[in-house]
Amino acid sequence: MPRMNAAVNLLWLLLSVLGALALAHVVGVVNLNEKVNGLWLVVVAACIYVLAHRFYGRWLVL
DSSP: OHHHHHHHHHHHHHHHHHHHHHHHHHHTSSOTTSOOOHHHHHHHHHHHHHHHHHHHHHHHHO
16 A cells, blocks of 8 residues: 555656646746747646645545
8 A cells, every 4th residue: 555655646746746837837937938828727727726626625634
């Protein structure tokens, strides 16, 4: 079971990094002269919603 826990934690870490990179792309940190594609906004929103759902669910269990 500890390997499963490590794999799940790695998945959450990768999801967080993906959300942070997508948000950096949206606000112009990655490339200032490039126009923002709407798909990056969807990726940011999905990552934030999934992470918020996880932490809110854990908070409700307490």
